[in-house]
Amino acid sequence: MRRAKNLVLIGLLFINIFSVSAFNDTPDYWRCLDKRGGEWTFGRAPNICNVDEFIDLPMVEKNFSESIFFDVSERSNERERYMEEVYALIKETAEYFIETKKPGVSADEKREFTHATFAIAHQESYWSHYRQALSGHTQYMRGDYGHGHGIMQVDDRWHFEAVTSGKASNIVFNMLYSLEEYYSAWKRAPSQSCVKSETNWVARSRAAYSAYNGGPSRICRFTNPNDKWARNDKGFYDKYRKKDWEKYISEKREIASVDVTCIAEGSENCVRTPQEPTPITYEEDMLYSLKSGPTCLYRDGRFECLESIEDKLCLISKFSPSMTSDIITALAEDVDEEIVKHDRHDICQSIPGLYSVGSKIKIQKNINLRETPGGKLLTTTKKGQVFTILDYTTDSIGIYNRYYKIKSGNSEGYIFAGTNKDYSSWTSEVSITTESINPILARKGDKIKTLVDMKLLDNEHNEIGLLSSDSIVEVISHKITGEENSVYYAIQSSGFSAIIYAGDLLPENTVQERIELVTNTVPTPHPEPEPKYGKLKSGIWYRSLRSCESNKCSRIMYVRGPVLGSYTFKIISKGTKWSLVEIKGKRGYLENKDISEI
Known part of the structure; x- marks a missing residue:
């Protein structure tokens, strides 16, 4: 049996220990003595x-x-x-x-x-x-x-x-x-x-x-x-x-x-002796980079934090606008003080005149579109064009230069959009108009079509059902959260309301893989449709109310058919094969072929 008792790594700076040799056709479980299983959980993956x-x-x-x-x-x-x-x-x-x-x-x-x-x-x-x-x-x-x-x-x-x-x-x-x-x-x-x-x-x-x-x-x-x-x-x-x-x-x-x-370095006795940590004090109204990841501003005995260092000016604008330095101190230890993690889309709106992700903006003058803020020139946007903001970044404390990420044709990049003093001369926020060609995000009143099956969520983002691919629903509102600019739509269909996750805008746009915009014009308000009701078709004894759109899903309850004395139920939404219904306060799915509308 060959064993390696002393493994010496000599200077990672001077040699490359990663070298791929020729393929060696070792058999499955080669030199695998006393093989035992496991489970796909942390620490116990098989085998x-x-x-x-x-x-x-x-x-x-x-x-x-x-x-x-x-x-x-x-x-x-x-x-x-x-x-x-x-x-x-x-x-x-x-x-x-x-x-x-x-x-x-x-x-x-x-x-x-x-x-x-x-x-x-x-x-x-x-x-x-x-x-x-x-x-x-x-x-x-x-x-x-x-x-x-x-x-x-x-x-x-x-x-x-x-x-x-x-x-x-x-x-x-x-x-x-x-x-x-x-x-x-x-x-x-x-x-x-x-x-x-x-x-x-x-x-x-x-x-x-x-x-x-x-x-x-x-x-x-x-x-x-x-x-x-x-x-x-x-x-x-x-x-x-x-x-x-x-x-x-x-x-x-x-x-x-x-x-x-x-x-x-090849030593054999490398177990550490535990040491007591040295107490650390923090300065008020200072920026810190925590070892756990977020960038934070220390104020009133706690850390106010955002995930990305690029949003540090948002923290300053929100919690300490009189600060004159945005220097960040990196901490080598975890902190005991309270850490409050915020969503950038809430905190960054404290910067004067910074438009939110998803807003429509009109260009007020010809502005160069660059690959990165101040980077390689891609094209020039023209006065009067309308774009959707995909992301933003800021620099220069007190001035708050802002750069909006947009897509113009096949080019995606950043435009400079002014400071906290002159931002209105660079871009202006506009409502939904016919100028908004090729919109990226839907707005209130728009119809969207699902390109994949989607989970229906409640206000706490708990799963309450499934929305089939190719469903067309109306958008009530939208919300963008997190570092990936995740898009959520509140939707309604046939009187049923829920929330769906529509995808991320960063690092690449996945919304277009999940959602297709049917129309982007605000319709004339119309009354809510009358609710639909149904029962099981004649000759059916009973059917199982399922927790999702498959007969393999768990049973919620039995639904009586006409043979046993029909249950009448409310039809919440109807997909291609299944309908979401409500019976005695419980919601679940029945197959369309078994339902007779009344």
Whole structure:
């Protein structure tokens, strides 16, 4: 049995440890002794095999004892303990890697690179690496029929040497080895048409993952929803955006139990001695970048926060408009003070004359459209043209230069729209008119057609039903929230009202993949339609009221037909095959073929 007791990573600055060798046709579950299963949850992804096939077991249990998931322990408590340790370990490893690769890296880039690393580890293994089964033997995660090794799934068919040398079974080296390929794409991404900017963090993270997963030539794969492997990009983005790992972490620790630098330099005794944190004081009316991610203004003993550093002037305008400095202090530790997270679409409206995302604006003078604010010229918009605001950004404290992201023809970019003093001479907000050709967002009174099945939501965004593809409904109102400028429509159809999620405007417009605007003119107000009622058709004994549009969905109740004494029910909405109905205060779905309207 070959074991690697001493793994030495010599100077990430001087050598590239990520090297893809020729394909090695290893069999499924190669050298996978005592294989055991698992579940697709954090820390216990299937399968696990003996780790001492490739690495010294005492070294693992000595240095990484806190990073082992113990199956014998109560599951929920053990997952929280494990997740807090692995969170710190992933964070410290990602920061060590990028600081070594790029000395002087900005706090923003380090934070965003670490965020992407969390998402990769979730996508690849649900943060699973070491696990001690009920047998008491320490094993490690082997996915993809045993070919994927550990937390970042190093494939033994393409990275044979990394597996046999023990890099893949050492959790720190597994991440350092894998991040080489991701970082190569991370560096290249800003020059690509699908990213365009070093600080377009979402697009940069997604592009680097596309290349990491599909090869260097597929760096913009995430922009193509019809790509063969689009599900991988969507899966990564879903995990990147939702950050589900945070649900299991009560305390976001900055330092792992083991010293990552010590491990990377080849030492064997790298377990840390716990130290008490040093108390930190904060200055009133100062901007801080928290280790957990958001940018915040400290005021009255609490942090008022927005997710993106690019919205820092919104915080100043809202909470401390007399501030004269927008310098941000990066914090190295988590804070104990209250953190209040706000939605940018609420806070940024405190800037005088800043129009909201989704507003229609008329150009008051010819304005250059640029790829980024102040960047490459794309075209020139003409006085009198009307556009929809897709996003905005601001700079210059006290002056509040504003830049609106719009789409003109096939060009999408930013126009300068003045300051807090002269904004009205650059653009003006307009109501819905026939000038608004090719509108991007629907407004009150517009009819929209669904291009995919959509969940119906209540005001708290709880699911209450399903709206079939090709349904046509009327928009009551719209709301845009979050960093991705997520669009929600309040809709009504046949007297039934609900909310639907219509897609995101950033980093690319997904609304057009989900919604088609039927008309963008405000109709003459008309009375609400009379409600429709129905019953089951003659000869039917009973049918099941389903929770969604399928006979596989759970039964809510039995609905009596004429044979048993009919129930009369209200028809809320009618799709192509199913109708949403209300019976005795309960809502559910019946098939149209079984319904007779009365």
